[in-house]
Amino acid sequence: METSQATIAQRSYTGCRTCRQRKVKCDENRDEIGRCNSCSRLNRPCDWTREYKFIDTSRDVERQYIVLGKGPHQAVDDGKPANETSSTELVIRSRPLMFINSSPGDLAATMIPAEPRTSRNVTPQDSRPASDSSSEDSDTQSVELVQASHVPFDIMNYGTRIRDNAIHPLLFDKIVCRKIMPMAVRFKLNIEDNQNVLVSTAKQFPPLRHAICAITLLNSGMKNRPELVAGSFQHYDQAITACRSMPPSTNPEAVFFLHFVLLMYDIACASQRWPENRSSWALHLRKLASLAHEPAGSAVGRLKAYLSWYVLLLDAQAGLAGNPEAGHYTRAFLDNGRSLPVWPISRSQQVILSAPDAMDTFLQAHKLSLITFEMFAEQSQASLSFRSTFRDRRVALQERLDFIQDLSNRHAEKWRANCPAYLETWDDKSDLGIIRGTYNFARLQYSVLQLYLHTSIYPYQRLDGDAFTAEDTKHCTYIIDTVRQSFVFNDKENHHLAPALFLAGAATKNLSEKAAALIMLQEMEHAGLSGAVARVRHVLELVVREQAKKEMSGGSADEVDWIELSQEHGLKNVVFGM
Structure with a gap:
């Protein structure tokens, strides 16, 4: 039968x-x-979207865990067949605690080897040290935490041993710095006496060293080394603990660097959609605001001066992305006369700019970039205010339109008054590429500012009228062409490119420009900490699909507000591109 x-x-x-x-x-x-x-x-x-969940390591635990990640590791010892396993060699009895975007084929079993120094057998293809931040920027798709017993060493300390901690500053200097402050690395603002200022300061300031180790481990852990994230949390906890008991005599510049690195860390964590609501990045912005505007006893270093403006841009971008926690730093900037220290020009750049009129031209281009930072601060505060009051309908339609028109005119007049006409035609092939690069940055930010002002200051703004349609079309085309030109020179790491591409792709009516924005964002996916641009591309894909859906149902693409749509889907983007 x-x-x-x-x-x-x-x-x-x-x-x-x-x-x-x-x-x-x-x-x-x-x-x-x-x-x-x-x-x-x-x-x-x-x-x-991919989600990473990790066990909370901020408290002592009795059990230990093994992290199983995607990789080529073998489940048995070398020299033994794959089907020969014993209960003493392979620990797979415990039930899985959680599965995150994983499939059975993605998971590699972990051995409990006889040698007490390692937690798994390492094949020749994976013989790198525990804290190695691989240059491969591909996100791991599977993370499984399995309860185990008799682990030879505490896996929660993985990446925090003495030999590991000695490697982190080097990896931070070579890899992480260009991800968290690419322009500073390009113009070598982080170098003094042939040393990285942050790394050299950390040698005398242990909390900064812990912060550097934490962000270095986090960068690796969120990509292809998930076992390093627990150690990252440990270093972060030690850095935060030191912040709570900082003596008044501590070097304020070192404290500024500490909170900057922790700010970068928390921005990266906030976008990972962990169960807890991580908004501590806003607390670091508040502390950085007080440090940036306190009287300086001596000359401000080049890196701190640059970071003072850079943090202003980050806080403004966080506000423009619809984060109500943002705005501490920009408000302090606007309340303190809109002034921040300006970093001096390095000796090497002084030699380059020694040609006739070169220094004056550079200073004009540099002033334009600082003017755009001021515009960002003003516009960010306006957006935060409008979005909080819009839901209560406390601002009438005509009042909104008048405000947008007035601010747009003031920004345009200020730009024209400070932008020499000859900068538009500056020779790209000259030896003064620093002038062209500085101007291109400022010009791109101006288009981003105007495009955001006309489309995204408050929810569903484009439904209120199309007075800026022709101007916005030009801004979208300029942004797409400028970023495409940057790709010619293999410039894909700078944070200001991703927000510009996203906004142009969401605002343009040209389908080919939308496709170009998505393609270029895909090319930039490995930029930023933990592949942050990949999340930017995901949001733009979501916006484009929703716009197409509205048009197919007889509506308009203007009915889609990208900030409201992101919040509806639970997508947290503190700073696009970070």
Whole structure:
């Protein structure tokens, strides 16, 4: 007699996050607006973003855990067949605590080897040290935490041993610095006496050293070394603990550097959608504001002066991205006469700018860039105010339109008054590329400012009129062409490119420009900490799909507000591109 055996469909761990949370199988097929069949049938938001969850290591725990990540590791000792395992060699008895975007094929079993010094067998292809930040910037798609026993050393200390901590400053100097402050690295503002200022300061200031170790481990852990994240939390906890008991005699410049690195760390963490609401980046902005505007006893260093303006831009961008926690630094800037220290020109640049009229031209271009920073601060505060009052309908339509028109005119007049006409035609092939680079930065930011002002100051702004349509079309085209030109010179690391591409892609009516923005964002996915630009591209894809959906149903693409849409889908972007 024939017998039939029921087959159980294997559960997928690589489908959309909505189905995984509902504990149902996702068919992993996406329709024209990017939703799987299950979410489309139930009219649910279909979330395909990757999420990382890690065990809280801020408290002492009795159990220890092994992190299983995607990789080529073998499940058995070298020299033994794969099917020969024993209970003493392979610990897989414990049930998994959680699965995050993983499939059975992605997971590599971890051995408990006889040698007490290592926690797993290392193949020749993976013989790197524990704290090595690989230059590969591909995000790991699978992270599984499995409860185990008899682990030879505390896995929560992975990456925090003495030999590991000695490597972190070098990796920070070579890799992380260009991700958190690319312009400073390009113009060598972080170098004094042939040394990285942050690294040399950390040698005498242990809290900064812990912060450097924390962000270095975080950068590696969120990409392809998830086992390093627990150690990153430990270093972060030690740096934060030191902040709470800082003696008044501590060097204020060292404290400024400390809070800057911790700010970068928390911005990266806030976008990972961890269960807790991580908004401590706003606290660092508040502390940095007080440090930037306190009287300086001596001359301000070049790096601190640059970071004072850079943090202003970051805080302004956080406000423009719709984060109500932002604005401490920009408000302090506006309340203190809109002044911050200006960094002196390095000796090497003085030699380059020794040609006739070169220094004056550079100073004019440099002034333009600082003017755009002021515009960012003013516009960010306006956006935060409008978005908080818009929901209560306390601002009438005509009042909103008059404010936008007035601010747009003032910014345009200020730009024209300070921008010499000859900078538009400056020779790119000359030896004074620093002038062209400085001007290009300022000009790109001006287009971003005007485009944001005309489209995104308050929710659904474009539904109120099309007075700026022709001007916005020119700004979108300029942004796309400028970023494309940057790619010719392989310039993909700078943070100001991703926000500009995103805004142009969301605002343009030209479908080819939308496609170009998405393609270039994909090319930039490895820029920033933990592949932050990949999340920017995901938001733009979501916006473009929603705009297409509105138009297909007889509506308008202007009905889509990218900030409101991001919040509806639970997407947290503190600073686009970081």
